[in-house]
Amino acid sequence: DTAVSQTPKYLVTQMGNDKSIKCEQNLGHDTMYWYKQDSKKFLKIMFSYNNKELIINETVPNRFSPKSPDKAHLNLHINSLELGDSAVYFCASSRQYSYGYTFGSGTRLTVV
Amino acid sequence: KQEVTQIPAALSVPEGENLVLNCSFTDSAIYNLQWFRQDPGKGLTSLLLIQSSQREQTSGRLNASLDKSSGRSTLYIAASQPGDSATYLCAVRGPSNSGNTPLVFGKGTRLSVIA
Numbered sequence: 001d002t003a004v005s006q007t008p009k010y011l012v013t014q015m016g017n018d019k020s021i022k023c024e025q026n027l028g029h030d031t032m033y034w035y036k037q038d039s040k041k042f043l044k045i046m047f048s049y050n051n052k053e054l055i056i057n058e059t060v061p062n063r064f065s066p067k068s069p070d071k072a073h074l075n076l077h078i079n080s081l082e083l084g085d086s087a088v089y090f091c092a093s094s095r096q097y098s099y100g101y102t103f104g105s106g107t108r109l110t111v112v
Numbered sequence: 113k114q115e116v117t118q119i120p121a122a123l124s125v126p127e128g129e130n131l132v133l134n135c136s137f138t139d140s141a142i143y144n145l146q147w148f149r150q151d152p153g154k155g156l157t158s159l160l161l162i163q164s165s166q167r168e169q170t171s172g173r174l175n176a177s178l179d180k181s182s183g184r185s186t187l188y189i190a191a192s193q194p195g196d197s198a199t200y201l202c203a204v205r206g207p208s209n210s211g212n213t214p215l216v217f218g219k220g221t222r223l224s225v226i227a
Binding site for chain 1: 144146148150153154155156158161199201203205214215216217219220
């Protein structure tokens with residue numbers, strides 16, 4: 001039943017490792033997003049995909065690479081993890097323009 | 113570039129009070145505005161979505177208003193309860209003259225309702 005699901009929910013890893021976070025939505029939405037919530041709880045857009053095409057790519061280190069194998073999935077791969085990457089990463093989806101967003105429950109990434 | 117501001121940053125009220133959370137945004141050409149609730153360590157729950165053509169939306173004890181021309185929205189919570197304690201986030205989609213823009217968030221208002 002879950003509309004937007006992310007895995008894993010928690011991820012603890014060492015500096016320098018490579019990790020991936022997966023996201024899937026079953027709402028039939030066209031557009032999917034990755035947001036980062038920092039230690040001050042501020043949510044900021046990282047990437048947006050519309051029908052598997054990258055449409056928004058904010059100023060994010062190129063160690064972060066999103067991949068969308070199909071309209072229902074958007075994964076986030078992070079290379080060479082750094083301490084500053086520790087945050088909560090949220091996946092979301094929406095239809096275009098005038099529709100609301102639905103968020104996943106988040107992935108808490110801790111880099112040690 | 114769209115910016116969203118929420119005031120106050122934190123609010124503590126006794127149970128039963130009515131309260132108002134404020135949100136302002138810099139570019140009034142929005143598609144819509146969405147209010148979310150976030151409990152500690154949890155995800156975002158959508159509370160209300162107001163389209164740019166609407167003035168308000170209501171759900172239970174919650175009422176959100178939108179004054180697009182002045183770039184303001186308020187979230188009114190009636191008869192507050194301890195279970196309302198959470199962070200409330202305001203987010204706008206737009207400006208609508210810039211294509212498929214993402215949701216832009218304020219920094220939230222942390223609400224504590226004291227029993």
